[in-house]
Amino acid sequence: MFELNVKPARRFLKGDLETPQLLPVMVRVGGWNIAGEESPLPVSLAVVIDTSLSMGETVVGGGRKIDKVVEALDTLAGHPALHPGDELILVRFDRDASTLYRGIAGPKTAASVAEAVRGMAENLGSSTQMTQGLRQALEALRSARHAQQKLLVLTDGEAHDAPEVHGAILPELRRRQLALIGYGVGDRYNEDLLLALADGSAGDYYHLERMDDFAAGLAQQLIAAKRETGRNLRMRLEPAPGNCVRSIHRVIPTLAEFPIADGATDLALGHLRDDRDTVFLLGVHTAPRPTGEFRVVTLALQCTLAGGETWRDEALVRVRYTDDAASIKTVEPEVFDYLNQRHLFELLGKARAARTPAEATAFLERANQVAATVGNPLAGGTIEAARRELQREGRIHGETVKRLLSAARTMTRLSRFTPRRGVAGRTRSDLGT
Template identity: 30%
Template sequence: MMNALGKQLAVAGMLVAGAAQALPEVVCRVEMDRDVVFAGQRQTAVVKVTLDAPVVPRREERPPVNLGIVLDRSGSMAGDKIEKARDAAIAALRRLGAQDTFSLVTYSDRIETVVPAQSASNTAWIEQKIRAITTGGNTALFAGVGQGASEVRKNLSRDSVHRLLLLSDGKANSGPSSPEELGRLGTALRKEGISVSTIGVGTDYNEDLMTLMAQNSDGNTYFVESSADLPHIFSKELGDVLSVVASRVVIEVEFPAGIRPIRIIGRDGRVGANTVQVSLNQLYGGQEKYALIEVELPESAEGEVRKVADARCTYQDMLANRSNTTSGQAMVRFSKKPEEVEQSVNIAVGKEVMLNRAVELQAQAIIQADNRDYDQAAETMGRNSAVLMDYADRYNVPELKEEAETYQRQAEEIKLKKVLSPTQRKEMKTRNYEIQNQQQSSLPQKEKKD
C-alpha cells in the first residue's frame, strides 16, 4: 500500500501535470465610462463589455484552419494585380500545415474551382494550379463567394477555424450585386461559423458591398490601393486566422430593474427591455473585442451603490476544444459632488466611446458627400474633429488628437475641392470598420495616407 508521503507526492504530481495542461481562457471585463455618477437625476452612461483573448501558447496547439480563397480573375485583374494575387495566395498556403485545409475558387463571368478543398500539405500541386490562373471576363462576385463557401463546407467542424478570403478589384456586374444581397450572404455564412474577410484592390471596387459582407460575417476588411501590398495583407490576415482562440462567441448582458439599455454603439445586436445580445464569430489571440452599450440610469440617492450590468459570454474554446463561459459585472456609485464624478472618468473607455461615436458622424458625412452636399459633409467632419479634439485635450489622449486632425484635413479638402475621391471614401470606410470591429490597421502607420 502507498504510504502518506507517497500519496502526497502522487497528488502533487497530478496537480503539476494539471497545471501544465491548463490552457489560458478568455477573460470578460465589464467597465463603465465612469464609476461615479450624479445622484438625484436620470442620466445616460456607457457599459463596455470587453473580451480579452489569450495568446496561443504554442503554434502546435492552435486549432486546424479551413481556408478558402475566392479570387477575382476578371479582365481588370490582368497584369501586376493577378501576379501579386497569385504570389499572395501561395504565401498564404505556405503558412498552413498538414492539419489544415485549403481551397481556391476563381470568378469572372464563370466560376472555377481551381483547388478543391484538400490538405494544405499538397503544396507542389496546389502551387502549380495557382500559377496557372489567368484573367478575362466580368465579375460574378456573389457566385464566386457561394462556390468558395461550398468548398469550405466540405470540412465544417466545431474544432476548426473556417475562413473565406475574398479579393476583388471591381464592382460585381454579373449576378446579385447589391450590398444588401452580399450582406445577407455574409449573415448566413456567419451562422454556419464561416467568416469572410474582404480585400478590395484599387479604386473601382464597391467598398459598401465589401465592408457589409465582412461585417455581417465578422471578418476583416482591407483597402489595398496598390497590388504590391497584397502579400502584406494576406500575411496579416493569415496571422489572424492562425491565432483564433475562440469561435461562436455570444455576449449576453442583463440589466437590473430600473436600468434601461438604449442602444449598442458601433455594433449590431439585439436590444431588449432589460437585455442585450451581441454575436461574434471569432476571437484572435492577444487581441480584445468589445461591445459598448448606452444605458439609462434611474434617479438614485447620494452614496447609493447599484449594479448596472451582468455580462455572460459563451464561446467555443478552440484551444481546449470545448464550450466555455466567462462573466463579469459593473457597479456604479451615486454622488452629488461633481469633482468625484469627474475623477472617476474611465479615460480608456471614454476614448473608445468617442471613436465609435465619431464613426457614426463620419458615416453621415459620407452619405452627405454621396449626395453632393459637400459643404454639409465638411461641416459634419469639422464638428466631429472639434468634439474629438476637446476630449483629447481634456484627458490627454494622443490617439484621439490624431483622429481629430485627420478629420479636420478631410473636411478642409472636401470643402475646397467639392468632391470626395474614391480613394478618400475607401480609406474612410476602411478606417470606420477598423474602429467599430477592433480590427488592427491593415497597413503600417507610416504607409497610411492622410
C-alpha cells in the same frame, strides 16, 4: 485561460433625472497566450477572387491587378505559416464561379497552386456576381477538414448581385458564425457591401492601397485564424429593469458594429484570439433612478476552446446615482479611449454623408483631432488629404473615402490606459465582480 475585465465609462450618474442616460460599458477579454507559446491550430482557409474584366487593369508600379493576385496566392501557398495539414480552398468568380484549388498543405502545395491559378489571369469575365463565388466557398467549408475556418474575398468592382449577397449570404455567415474578411481595391467597389458583410459576420474590411499588400494580408489572416482558440463567443445580457442595451461594438483588434435588436439578450460575437486582448463596448440606456447604488447590467460570456472545453465568466456592473457634481464629472480614461476610437469612424462616416463641403470639412477637422488623441496614423495624413480634396474640388474622392473608413476600422489600438500582460495591478475586474 481568457480573463474578463468589465468597466463602465462612469461610476457615478446623475440621480433623480426624468430622462434616461447613456452609459458606455467596456468589456475586455484578455488573451492568455500573449507570448504565442502554444502551438497554432490547423485551419481551413477559403479565398474568393473577383476575376471580372476590371481586374485586368494595370496598377501603379506596373502589372495588372489579377497578376498581383496570382503572385499573392503563390506566396500564400509557400508561406511558412501554412503548415502541413492546413486546408486551402481557392475560388474565382465573375459572371459565374468555379473552384480552382482545394487541397491539404504539404510539400507539393506551392506547385499545385501555381498550376491551378496560372490560367486565371487570362480568363476574365464580364460581370461581378459575388454570390456564386461565396456560395461555392461556403459549400466547400461545410465539409472542411478543420473547425478553424476563415473566408476571404477580394473585389475591385461593384457587385451586380449585392441584394442577393445581403439576403442569402449574410444570414448564412451569421448562422455558421463564419467571419468574412473583405478586401477592396480601387475606387469602384461597393464598400457598403463589404462593411455589411464584415459587421454581420464579426469579420473585417480592408481597403488595399497597393495590390502588393494583398500577399501580406492573406498571411496575416491565416495567422490570425490559427490563434482564434475561443470559438463562437456568446454574450448573454440581463439589464436591470428599465435599462436596455442599444448597441455593441468591437474595438480591438479591429472595429466592428454588431447588429442588435431591441431587447436582445443573447449575442453572437465571433471568435477570440488567445494572443491578444479583445475589447467590446456596450451602449446601455439606463432608466432614471433616485440617489443610491444600482445594478446596470449583468453579463455572461461563453465560448468553446480548442480542446472542446467551455470557457465561461460573468460580471455585474453597478454604478452610484448621486447629486455630487464633482463625482458625476469623473470618467474612466481607458473606456473613453476606446469610445474615441469608435467615434473616429463615426465622424468619418458623417463627413462622407455631409451635404456641403463646409459641413464635411468640419467633421474631418474633428476627426483629425480625435485621431491625434488616440494615436491613429490617419491624423495629419489621409484625413488631411481628404480635406485638401474638399478645398480643391468640393468633394472627397471615392478611393479616399474607402481608405479613411478602412483605416479607422483596422488601425485601432490598445488603450495606453489598458494594463499590459504581466504589469502589476492587472486584475480580473475592479468592480468587485
